[in-house]
Amino acid sequence: MSRFLALIARDLRLVWRRPGDLGMVLAFFAIACVLFPLGIGPETNLLQRIAGGVLWCAALFAALLSLDRLFLADFEDGALDLLLAAPFPLEMAAVAKCVAHWLTTGLPLALLAPLLGVAFDLDGAGIAALCLGLLLGTPTLSLIGALAAALTLGARRGGALMALLALPLCVPTLIFGAGAVEAATTGEGLATHLGLLAALALMALATVPWAIAAALRQAGE
Amino acid sequence: MSRPAANLHFLANPARFRRFVARVLPALWLVTAASLAGGLWLALVTAPVDYQQGHTVRIMFVHVPSAWLSMAGYALLAGLGASLLVWRHPLAALMARAAAPVGACFAAICLLTGSLWGKPMWGAWWVWDARLTSMLLLFFLYLGHIALTRAYDNPDRGDRAAAILALVGVVNVPVIKFSVDWWHTLHQPASVVKIGGPTIHPTILWPLLAMAAALLLLFVALVLMRTDSEIDRRRLELAERPS
Numbered sequence: 486m487s488r489f490l491a492l493i494a495r496d497l498r499l500v501w502r503r504p505g506d507l508g509m510v511l512a513f514f515a516i517a518c519v520l521f522p523l524g525i526g527p528e529t530n531l532l533q534r535i536a537g538g539v540l541w542c543a544a545l546f547a548a549l550l551s552l553d554r555l556f557l558a559d560f561e562d563g564a565l566d567l568l569l570a571a572p573f574p575l576e577m578a579a580v581a582k583c584v585a586h587w588l589t590t591g592l593p594l595a596l597l598a599p600l601l602g603v604a605f606d607l608d609g610a611g612i613a614a615l616c617l618g619l620l621l622g623t624p625t626l627s628l629i630g631a632l633a634a635a636l637t638l639g640a641r642r643g644g645a646l647m648a649l650l651a652l653p654l655c656v657p658t659l660i661f662g663a664g665a666v667e668a669a670t671t672g673e674g675l676a677t678h679l680g681l682l683a684a685l686a687l688m689a690l691a692t693v694p695w696a697i698a699a700a701l702r703q704a705g706e
Numbered sequence: 707m708s709r710p711a712a713n714l715h716f717l718a719n720p721a722r723f724r725r726f727v728a729r730v731l732p733a734l735w736l737v738t739a740a741s742l743a744g745g746l747w748l749a750l751v752t753a754p755v756d757y758q759q760g761h762t763v764r765i766m767f768v769h770v771p772s773a774w775l776s777m778a779g780y781a782l783l784a785g786l787g788a789s790l791l792v793w794r795h796p797l798a799a800l801m802a803r804a805a806a807p808v809g810a811c812f813a814a815i816c817l818l819t820g821s822l823w824g825k826p827m828w829g830a831w832w833v834w835d836a837r838l839t840s841m842l843l844l845f846f847l848y849l850g851h852i853a854l855t856r857a858y859d860n861p862d863r864g865d866r867a868a869a870i871l872a873l874v875g876v877v878n879v880p881v882i883k884f885s886v887d888w889w890h891t892l893h894q895p896a897s898v899v900k901i902g903g904p905t906i907h908p909t910i911l912w913p914l915l916a917m918a919a920a921l922l923l924l925f926v927a928l929v930l931m932r933t934d935s936e937i938d939r940r941r942l943e944l945a946e947r948p949s
Binding site (some may be wrong): 650 | 849853
């Protein structure tokens with residue numbers, strides 16, 4: 486357990502020392518959301534209706550944007566070889582990397598989202614649904630994104646390929662996340678959507694780390 | 707090694723596989739051509755015209771088998787991926803490389819014929835129905851698989867990465883099948899495979915099954931042929947590699 490925490494602490498320290506990376510992800514999230522009203526027009530009713538989908542898509546892209554460095558830096562400086570050789574399950578190391586990624590991407594995105602929700606004129610219930618949905622949904626995005634990052638380690642045109650691999654697998658999370666916001670604004674119960682988001686996250690947590698570890702092993706060979 | 711296991715693995719050797727393909731493929735092409743002709747005749751000539759949809763109902767005889775084959779093709783990719791990762795069969799990687807574009811083509815045919823069918827029936831080329839969307843996602847999963855196998859300078863890495871992707875992505879195939887029941891929107895619910903027997907009329911069902919069998923044969927023949935040429939390609943690459 487202490488090694489698990491040490492690995493998370495190391496990744497958090499690395500992000501802490503280069504806060505620009507995190508700032509860039511949040512700035513991308515904000516600017517991507519701001520572009521939609523500019524492209525569609527400032528009609529409040531329309532913006533309120535599409536807010537859930539727009540904010541979720543922007544969060545998905547922002548989370549994806551931050552993934553290219555997740556394993557690449559370790560791959561290039563040899564830390565990945567040490568992780569492969571260490572007497573510590575690679576699956577746990579993969580979970581630790583994902584936890585660190587979520588703490589530095591998913592959590593800040595979920596905390597920034599209410600501000601942007603206000604700009605889209607979401608009501609209190611909608612903002613709560615957005616925030617809760619992102620808290621439950623972004624761990625899945627981190628896990629799937631980490632898998633895509635591990636699979637494309639050292640590939641040609643890795644960035645675009647990573648998006649092509651990760652986005653179709655992220656669709657269920659997007660559907661239920663945006664659905665939660667819509668259900669909240671129309672007065673339906675949120676419990677189903679949030680429950681499904683939590684189920685997706687647990688399913689991803691139970692299966693994806695093995696795939697990430699397998700991908701990292703074949704990258705290290 | 708016990709006898710059944712030997713039977714299961716006898717095609718894993720590329721040289722034996724090539725001998726097998728050389729013997730089987732010409733006959734397979736003949737059978738495929740004959741059954742495709744028979745299936746098309748049943749579908750386009752003898753099948754009755756639908757009282758609501760007219761002749762457009764005949765699109766179904768290509769559309770539905772393509773959907774089945776594209777889903778089965780992805781399951782095949784996952785099986786080949788497991789075989790590559792677990793037993794390291796060299797042929798599984800080559801066959802996955804050969805099968806992915808064929809499966810992607812069937813997914814594309816399904817989407818295109820669905821679009822052509824949707825225009826007269828629903829009045830739109832495309833509707834954001836759960837089933838159409840998951841078929842489109844399956845097509846993207848195929849594209850990801852194809853791109854990943856070809857993204858590395860070392861083909862072995864691409865093959866293994868794509869094998870992992872296929873195993874993860876195969877979760878999507880049952881989602882397609884059950885999405886009809888889960889989201890149940892515009893698309894008609896499943897009517898061939900369901901509890902209590904098919905609800906589709908036999909005059910339509912038999913041409914559909916004949917077309918499905920013919921397209922399945924086509925799928926198998928194409929995959930065997932392409933695997934054979936993948937072996938050639940890999941040998942050429944090995945021969946050209948500076949040592």
